[in-house]
Amino acid sequence: MTGHEHVTDVLVVGGGPAATWAALKAARAGASVVLADKGYCGTSGSTAAGGTGVWYVPPEPAAREAAMASREGLGGYLADRRWMTRVLDETYGAINELATEGRYPFPTGPDGRPLRNGLQGPEYMRRMRIRVRRAGVRVLDHSPVTELLTDADGAVAGAAGYRRQAREHYRVRAGAVVLATGGCAFLSGALGTNTNTGDGALFAAEAGAELSGMEFSNAYGIAPEGTSVTKTAFYSFATFYREDGEVLEGAASQGGRSAIARELLTGAKVYARLDRADPTAQAAMRLAQPNFFLTFDRLGIDPFTERFAVTLLAEGTVRGTGGIRITGDDCATAVPGLYAAGDAATREDICGGFTGGGSHNAAWAISSGSWAGRGAAAHALSLGSGRAAHRPVTGAGGAGLRPTGAPGPAGGHREAVELVQAHVLPYDKNYLRRGDVLGDSLRTLDGAWDELRGSLHGEGADLVKARQAAAMTAHARWMYAAALARPESRGMARRLDHPEQDPGLHHRITVGGLDRVWTRAEAAA
Numbered sequence: 412m413t414g415h416e417h418v419t420d421v422l423v424v425g426g427g428p429a430a431t432w433a434a435l436k437a438a439r440a441g442a443s444v445v446l447a448d449k450g451y452c453g454t455s456g457s458t459a460a461g462g463t464g465v466w467y468v469p470p471e472p473a474a475r476e477a478a479m480a481s482r483e484g485l486g487g488y489l490a491d492r493r494w495m496t497r498v499l500d501e502t503y504g505a506i507n508e509l510a511t512e513g514r515y516p517f518p519t520g521p522d523g524r525p526l527r528n529g530l531q532g533p534e535y536m537r538r539m540r541i542r543v544r545r546a547g548v549r550v551l552d553h554s555p556v557t558e559l560l561t562d563a564d565g566a567v568a569g570a571a572g573y574r575r576q577a578r579e580h581y582r583v584r585a586g587a588v589v590l591a592t593g594g595c596a597f598l599s600g601a602l603g604t605n606t607n608t609g610d611g612a613l614f615a616a617e618a619g620a621e622l623s624g625m626e627f628s629n630a631y632g633i634a635p636e637g638t639s640v641t642k643t644a645f646y647s648f649a650t651f652y653r654e655d656g657e658v659l660e661g662a663a664s665q666g667g668r669s670a671i672a673r674e675l676l677t678g679a680k681v682y683a684r685l686d687r688a689d690p691t692a693q694a695a696m697r698l699a700q701p702n703f704f705l706t707f708d709r710l711g712i713d714p715f716t717e718r719f720a721v722t723l724l725a726e727g728t729v730r731g732t733g734g735i736r737i738t739g740d741d742c743a744t745a746v747p748g749l750y751a752a753g754d755a756a757t758r759e760d761i762c763g764g765f766t767g768g769g770s771h772n773a774a775w776a777i778s779s780g781s782w783a784g785r786g787a788a789a790h791a792l793s794l795g796s797g798r799a800a801h802r803p804v805t806g807a808g809g810a811g812l813r814p815t816g817a818p819g820p821a822g823g824h825r826e827a828v829e830l831v832q833a834h835v836l837p838y839d840k841n842y843l844r845r846g847d848v849l850g851d852s853l854r855t856l857d858g859a860w861d862e863l864r865g866s867l868h869g870e871g872a873d874l875v876k877a878r879q880a881a882a883m884t885a886h887a888r889w890m891y892a893a894a895l896a897r898p899e900s901r902g903m904a905r906r907l908d909h910p911e912q913d914p915g916l917h918h919r920i921t922v923g924g925l926d927r928v929w930t931r932a933e934a935a936a
C-alpha cells in the first residue's frame with residue numbers, strides 16, 4: 412500500500428481524555444505507544460471545548476456512600492457498586508496526580524482547601540497532551556482511523572487511517588488497540604462533538620465486538636438558540652418562558668426538558684433567564700465555567716436579567732451511557748487485542764441508564780482510559796517483541812470502504828448523513844419516544860444501511876466522511892433496536908407508550924450486528 416506504516420505495542424485511537432489517559436498509562440507500563448486523533452489532540456473531543464465536573468469524591472465512607480446512592484435510582488438500578496467503587500478510587504488518584512505531577516492549577520475554596528471536582532477543558536487537555544508527549548507517545552494529529560486491522564485469528568492487530576494534512580493513507584501495526592473515539596452526537600452541532608460520529612463503535616462491531624446500553628442514547632443539551640453551547644449545569648437556575656412572556660409550565664433543566672421539546676415542536680420559541688441565581692451564585696458561576704458566559708458577553712446579553720431563546724441539541728451517546736460492551740476489569744472487549752474507553756465504551760457499570768450532569772462521564776474517561784491503557788500494554792507485551800510487526804493483517808472495515816455492489820456517486824455520504832439525522836435529531840422521534848415511531852425509523856434506517864453497504868464509498872478525506880456516515884447509521888440502528896427491546900421507562904430511555912418502569916425488565920440490553928441487528932437481555936449486577 413502507499414503511505415506510511417508504523418509499528419507499536421499499543422495504538423490508541425482518539426485524542427480526548429480517555430485516549431490521553433490510556434496512552435499515558437500504556438507508556439508508563441513499558442509499551443511503545445502511538446496515539447492517532449481525528450482532530451488535534453488537546454483541542455478535539457467534547458471535553459476540550461468546554462470543561463467538566465468530575466466525580467471526585469474523597470475516600471470518606473459516608474461521602475462515598477452518598478455519591479453512589481444518589482445515582483442509583485436515576486440510572487434505573489442498572490449500575491454496579493463494584494465498578495462505582497473502582498472508578499471513585501481510580502479517579503481520586505488520577506485527579507490528585509494531575510494536580511501534583513501535571514501541575515493542573517485547581518482553584519482553592521474559601522476554607523483554603525483545593526477544589527478538585529471540576530476541570531476547564533482547554534487547560535486540562537493542553538496538559539494531557541504535554542504529559543502524553545513527555546511519556547514518549549507518538550502523536551498523529553489530524554489522522555482519523557478508518558478501520559481496524561485483524562490477524563488470522565481475528566485478534567485486533569492495528570488500524571488504518573488517513574492523514575489529512577499530508578493527504579496520505581497510513582497503517583499502524585500494533586499488539587493491541589484502545590478505542591477512545593468518544594460517543595456519537597450525529598453532527599448535531601453540540602459543543603465539541605464535531606468529531607464524535609461513533610466511529611469506534613462501528614470499528615469494534617466490524618471486528619466482532621458487542622454494544623450495551625444503546626437505548627440510553629437520547630441526551631439533548633440546552634443551548635442558547637443559534638449556538639453550540641450545550642453546557643447545561645447552570646440552567647438549574649433558570650426559569651423558562653413562552654413567547655408571550657408567560658412561564659412555561661413544567662419546563663426545567665432536570666426533569667422538565669420534555670416540556671421545552673414539546674413547545675419547540677409547535678414551532679414556537681422558548682426563552683430562558685437565569686433569574687434564580689443570587690449575586691453570590693452568579694459570581695461563583697462565572698468563576699466555575701467562564702466559557703459558558705462567552706456567548707452572552709459577545710451578544711451583549713445579561714443571562715441573569717434578560718431572556719434569551721434556547722433550543723435543544725442532540726448529544727446522543729456523548730452524554731448517554733451506551734457504547735462498546737466491555738468484558739473485563741481492564742476494559743477489554745469480546746475481541747482479543749481490543750480495548751474500549753471513555754464515551755466509546757458503555758458507562759452502564761457506573762451510571763446505569765442515566766449520566767446527565769453527574770460528572771460520571773469525566774471520571775469514567777479517566778478511569779477506563781487508564782485501565783484500558785494498562786490492559787492493552789500488558790496484552791501487547793505478552794505477545795512478545797516482533798509479533799506486531801510481522802503477523803499478516805487484513806482490514807476489517809466494510810460499509811463506506813468496501814461496497815458490496817457497484818460504487819455509487821462521489822459524495823454519497825451527505826445523503827446518508829441527512830437521512831440518519833432526519834431520524835435521530837427530531838424531538839418527536841428520539842426524545843419523546845414511542846414504539847411505533849421508533850419502529851418506522853428503524854425500518855427506514857435498516858433500508859438505508861443496506862443501500863449504503865452496497866454502494867457508499869469515498870476517496871481520501873471523503874473516505875473518512877463515508878465511514879462517519881456508516882458509523883452514524885449503525886449507531887442509530889443499535890439505539891432504536893435497543894429502545895424497542897425496552898418497552899418501559901428506565902433511566903433516560905423513556906417511552907411515552909410505556910411510561911412506567913417494569914420490574915420484569917431489570918436487565919441490560921446487549922446489541923450487535925451490522926447487516927442484521929440483534930438484541931439480547933443480559934443480567935444486571
Ligand SMILES: Cc1cc2nc3c(=O)[nH]c(=O)nc-3n(C[C@H](O)[C@H](O)[C@H](O)COP(=O)(O)OP(=O)(O)OC[C@H]3O[C@@H](n4cnc5c(N)ncnc54)[C@H](O)[C@@H]3O)c2cc1C
Binds near residue numbers: 456459554592603632
Ligand atoms: C457540552 C458538554 C458538557 C459536558 N459536561 C460534562 C460534565 O460536566 N461532566 C461529565 O462527566 N461529562 C460531561 N460531558 C461529557 C464529557 O465531555 C465526555 O464524557 C468526555 O469528553 C469523554 O471523553 P472521551 O475521551 O471518551 O471522548 P471525547 O472527549 O469526545 O474525545 C473523543 C476523541 O476521539 C477522536 N476521534 C473520533 N473519531 C476518531 C477516529 N475515527 N480516529 C481517530 N480519532 C477519532 C476525537 O477527535 C476526540 O479526540 C459533557 C459533554 C458535552 C458535550
